Amino acid sequence: MKKTLFVLLVILIVLAPISTLFAGGSKESSVERHAFIFKNTGNPYGDKQMQGFTEGIEEQGFEAITRAPDQPTAEAQIQIIEQLITQKVASISITGNDFDALEPVLNKAMEAGVKVLSADSAVNPASRLTHINQADPELIGRTLIQAAYDIAGGNGDIAILSATSQASNQNLWIEWMKKELAENAGKYANLKLVRTAYGDDLRDKSVSEMEALLQSFPNLKVVIAPTTVGIAAAGRVITDRGLIGKVFVTGLGLPSEMAEYIVNKSCPYMFLWNPIDVGYLTAFAATAATKGSITGKAGDKFSAGRLGNFEVIKSEDGGTQVMLGAPFKFEPSNIAEWKTVY
Secondary structure (H helix, E strand, O other), X not given: OXXXXXXXXXXXXXXXXXXXHHOOOOOXXXXXXXXXXXXXXXXXXXXHHHHHHHHHHHHOOOEEEEEOOOOOOHHHHHHHHHHHHHOOOOEEEEOXXXXXXXXXXXXXXXXXXXXXXXXXXXOOHHHOOOEEEOOOHHHHHHHHHHHHHHHHOOOEEEEEEEOOOOOHHHHHHHHHHHHHHHHOOOOOOOEEEXXXXXXXXXXXXXXXXXXXXXXXXXXXXXXXXXOHHHHHHHHHHHHHOXXXXXXXXXXXXXXXXXXXXXXXXXXXXEEEOOHHHHHHHHHHHHHHHHHOOOOOOOOOEEEOHHHOEEEOEEOOOOOEEXXXXXXXXXXXXXXXXXXXXX
């Protein structure tokens, strides 16, 4: 008899839902879940972006899921997207590792009812509602060339140390850098862009690429690194090799990581926006999309908490975007104030 009861009890345990056994019969939480996927793990910029997204989602009473693959590849992000579709999240916001390669799986997500947005690094407009942009791409590209010209004293070799060759945001900024050089050829007659290198947003590879640039171009004066990983790697190489005052770096960097190099003058000045705000703005755009407040069309408007009100506008890639704001200049006079912020 005891044996029979024991067997029945085991069967009941196996068949009973987990929620019934451990939550007094309560159903699984019905809180709406919103996901954010960054390029790869171990990236301080991405950590801050995901932090801002989590703050924005939780502030609205929803659940945030933040994910990132070990390597910055489209294939790795595709696996994560597949998992999130299965988990039936309300939205997926992604910093794309490739502009086009993610389109099939993101379309699959949209067909399943998931609202899809890109942030920071765009994906194809056909596979997103809208894109959350850090700043005007034209302004970023032109500003970085103007900075290199200023730092180089108007002449010398310059190079670009980018992230991945497929990163849409990096490529758009580089395109505008080249337009700035071409459209103002007289001004930049003595400034020569010798190479664009790719460190894949990995520290060790960025260091290797920076070393290779120095070896290949002995007259190199300024490296433009429009990536937080690349600019920090370049600053470290310049410092360690005793090249301060001979070679300089500028670009887009985190104040907390670049304070040392701005103080020692290997990086006279640089630019960025607040990555926490990029994530925070994305969170409110994602929830506005799930509510139907925005559909991705130019002219849609929504409120983004402490950041205020925003409008969806047209973007150069044929889709739409939401613009956070202009890039901010970090230099010796303000770096001490900002290095403790992010």
